[in-house]
Amino acid sequence: MSGRETRTLRSPLTDGVVNVLLGLVAAVWLLPYLWMLSTSFKTLPEIVRAPTAPLPSGLDLGAYRAVLESMPLGRYFWNTTVMALGIAFTQIAVALPAGYALAKLKFAGRGVAFGLVVATLLIPAQVRFVPVFALLAEVGWVNTMTALILPFGVSAFGTFLIRQALISVPDSLIEAARMDGASELRIIYGLLGPMLRPTLVSFFLFSFVYHWNDYFWPLVMTTDDAVRTLPLGIALLREQGTGVRWHIVMAGNVLLSAPALAVFAFAQRHLLRAVASKA
Amino acid sequence: MRPSRRFDPLWMLGPTLVLLVVFFFVPLLQAAKSSLYEWDLLTPPRYVGLDNYRALIDSGELGHALGTTLIMSAVVVVGSMALGLVLALALNRPTRFAGFVRSAVFSAYVVSWVSVALLWLWVLDADAGALTALCRALHLPTTHWLGNPKSALYALSGVTIWKIAGYSMVLFLAGLQDIPRSLYEAAALDGAGAWQRFVNVTWPLLRPTAAFVGTTSLIISFQVFDVVRVMTQGGPVRSTSVFVYAIYEQVFLNLRVGRASALVVVFFVLLLGLTALQLWAWRKKGAA
Known part of the structure; x- marks a missing residue:
């Protein structure tokens, strides 16, 4: 249902609801990547203490160094x-x-x-x-x-x-x-x-x-x-x-x-x- | 066109045909033959007739592999097709936001299965995983997703849906764009609502696409291996031991090539049968 002609058939309300739902969809696909990125900058004590904290306390590169060494x-x-x-x-x-x-x-x-x-x-x-x-x-x-x-x-x-x-x-x-x-x-x-x-x-x-x-x-x-x-x-x-x-x-x-x-x-x-x- | 020299097609197709024979057709026949032998890759193979098949049936391994694979395939095919179709319908418009969501969903199809498996291993972690934390925060029941034999197979199915929904979405979007807009205009003039337009215009014209998406997703989910190998190794208590994982286990952990080959033969026949059945079903529906 593409194009401007058919879009006029939708009400602004449904469009709003659809956009909110689509925002959720995007979150389901993007948040795991962001969490991966955030986790990779954490330190071991941080992981143990607050594993689900959304952001690392700093950009610690220790994990990357550990990967390179192993x-x-x-x-x-x-x-x-x-x-x-x-x-x-x-x-x-x-x-x-x-x-x-x-x-x-x-x-x-x-x-x-x-x-x-x-x-x-x-x-x-x-x-x-x-x-x-x-x-x-x-x-x-x-x-x-x-x-x-x-x-x-x-x-x-x-x-x-x-x-x-x-x-x-x-x-x-x-x-x-x-x-x-x-x-x-x-x-x-x-x-x-x-x-x-x-x-x-x-x-x-x-x-x-x-x-x-x-x-x-x-x-x-x-x-x-x-x-x-x-x-x-x-x-x-x-x-x-x-x-x-x-x-x-x-x-x-x-x-x-x-x-x-x-x-x-x-x-x-x-x-x-x-x-x-x-x- | 006529070839400029008579034997031109021979050298043009030569490399392709040699590779097809050496790496596809001979191995297929070889697998069928090995399934009648007992072989550990080290000592010479010993002919045992249909013993491998009998052992697989009697031990229940075949039935179990079949059961897990079929459950997972059913969940994955239905889930990813439904999700892909809904997303395609919702995202088939030329806005930047729709384009952004399309890219986000499709990106999972492009990254490797290993990446996806590791990502979700962490998200689903029973102690510190994000999903577990989210469920606790919302006061929803939570479980050891991958450690519970009742939920592990469904958790893997969910991860697989996450990985391939973008694939069916892209194919459905391509199918939607081939539908002439004039058909919708005509239907709208006739007073057809959104649901009626979907039932009478969109779905009938999307059916060939759906047949293709269904067949290919079925084949993809039948071949699932990486997520099992990385996330559960077939456990807990063999609850996620799908067909390809069982084959792998027989060869590399048990060194039973004959038994593995028997599984390969059954797997191949199933794959053929399911593909044929599905194509037949959709063609019949399309003709009706």
Whole structure:
């Protein structure tokens, strides 16, 4: 019910009530973050004495120092970023030619190939992790970046999205490029890739955030600190028997959620488009 | 268009198909095969037929995992869809305040499950948590939310709803924006009230969106793992041991790959069945 025409159908009173309710909704979603932030600046005596005090007595950075001392935060951060970038780039590089063939070329078996891609949407990580783990263990790839990146090298969603976007590109454009002597490789990465920029940016951000946040796969594929990712490291803070040391857990949580929230703040439009395009 | 060379589609689709086969289809078949073996990842697998399935049924583990997963899925799907729809209807207007609330709700979908789990672990803490304090201040009954076997599963469901309501809200908003405004104007001219407009215009046109949101939220809630692993580890007294957590436990805590694979097979078949059932139900409704 958008637009000014329909808004006049509402009475100012209902609008007021609705706004109050929406303010409450915003509070339910924002207050936990604020409480996390506030807790992270507290000291242990404060947590014990008045755990629910809304504000810390000062900006104490002790909890952040404790997080840095208890884990190689920089390495975890680097691992997570490399993994998420690696996955997002691989997915796009692999999906572009596949999407092109599925959208633009006529060949025997196209329907089957497309069906196989879509069918993988029904095979989540939780179904395939045991055999994949066994396979990677056999070739000695457990505890490597490859084990974190390669099993996600193909994204059914990404391939589907790129195929859909390529369908609306006119054939004449591709034919003209062929006439100019461009190779198929050049047409795919040099011509169509840049044309699909908005779609690719949305998908890249979606995939990056998803894998940056991922907990399950790194948990089951790594045992070594050298390839551990940030969500695992931060979750460990809680498991190390921290007891009431909530300020440290929350400081870790601020460090974990801040990058995702920053990407969200700067690229909300793109993420929204990626999610909406799923439908 | 014709490929410029006959075998072009082969190299274009090659990487995709190789990765699909190696990391999706072969593992699926492998899981089905392992479910007939007893294997601890260390010694060679031993063929045991359907013993793994029998043991899962006889020990009640399968029924229990099924029960917790279904309860949680039902609560999460109904809760997040209803909340998402109400929020979408209330927030579908071009004001800055509406935009702010939309962003606030959607932000939870963007941060990691681990962040959300840690956040709510603290909010729900029985001694010092904010929710406990709020309930005490309002003289409402309070409990050890995550420590009580009666409430833990529902607490986790609530956290999951908080996490994914923004997702269904965004999809419903996109669906609402596709509805032509002229339909509302026509309905308003006919004297239709807000409720009648919703029943006769909005809902019928939102049905495909709702079918999609329902199916995907069901799949999301069926795969819930992170919140369980971080917040309750399946406890107290296994009350939050959902399907994926049970699989994880069998592999990494009990080293029973065969038993885990049997759970994986049942899980996969359920996922397929539920998706098919839901699509069928909504299509039938749409045709009627």
